[in-house]
Amino acid sequence: MTDRTGTNATPIKTAITGEDGVDLSIIELLFFAYRDFTSDPDQILAEYGFGRAHHRVLHFVNRMPGLTVAELLDVLQITKQSLARVLKQLIDTGHITQVQGEFDRRQRELYPTEKGRSLALALARPQSRRIRAALGSSSATEREGIERFLKAMVNPELRAQIDKLPGNASGKEHGNE
Amino acid sequence: MTDRTGTNATPIKTAITGEDGVDLSIIELLFFAYRDFTSDPDQILAEYGFGRAHHRVLHFVNRMPGLTVAELLDVLQITKQSLARVLKQLIDTGHITQVQGEFDRRQRELYPTEKGRSLALALARPQSRRIRAALGSSSATEREGIERFLKAMVNPELRAQIDKLPGNASGKEHGNE
DNA sequence: AAATTTATGTCAGCCTTGTTGACATATTTA
């Protein structure tokens, strides 16, 4: 007999399992791995009064110097109003500078300053250390398997963004450095 | 000549690279992979007026039925006030029920209802589909490499949480089950 | 040349989800 709301509030006491072949273990591994992966830079950021949003902006400006505001919005997939707040702070604190576009003077090209470059590196270092430790004794082949998997997790339309980053050229597998 | 604020705002035009052996490509792959991985359930959640916080609570209550509030706080690493809001909504909408602890009646054991179980599965399915597609033709060995890497990314003290989940027993590598 | 579109900026207000601090209640433990 169910209750008057039509809801059956009977507790289910058995754990969910990969009933329909649902891959729970990798789902959870991704959750925990990402949670701890992002916790590394959080402490450094706090000293600057910055958050993760600043980190992402700073990272991609360092990786793609000269990218425009519109391009950055595309990578981050947020609205310009969201970006504006953190970008303004990064500019005011001298981590990023804007340069008027050479051909299209409406555009603002974003570049890191020395200060911004150095902070970006400081943020990347503990993350990189964690990755190196996690790879541990993995072979080059294993590393490739991991990279292939992670890249395949990205929406196909957006994989181009990854290829655009220096060192991630799609021609990589052909050995042309 | 630097400006009067002592800040050198000169734009750096070269992209950051793995200068000190910093592993930028995996850092970025994790960012993009996680971004798209979490976008799958977001659409379903929106139909219920739920967010990612609800998803996490629902997921772990389904994976560890009967866990107490304190245990859940430990897994999620948030404060009880944060949890209270979303948990209340999940209880009010009949996705989760509370049962008074049998031995310690101060405790509230959390269980999914049929409704909650079914939503948890609906949320896991597209994520699982994405994972399956990403694994593609990967061999069992490759999958193990990926799982080992992700697990190693988690803080050592917290790896116990993963082992506690059904199907993730640490004895797995001995081939039992 | 005028009209339209585009790239960016900005103001105002709202939502979710995290935080801290304080305090209440029931229950268990010392």
Added chain:
DNA sequence: TAAATATGTCAACAAGGCTGACATAAATTT
């Protein structure tokens, strides 16, 4: 009986998303 514990709840605040509206300058189209 007193103290500690598990949970709940109130209030206030912050970060970082969002939408909608409007402004400006520059490029493009008509």
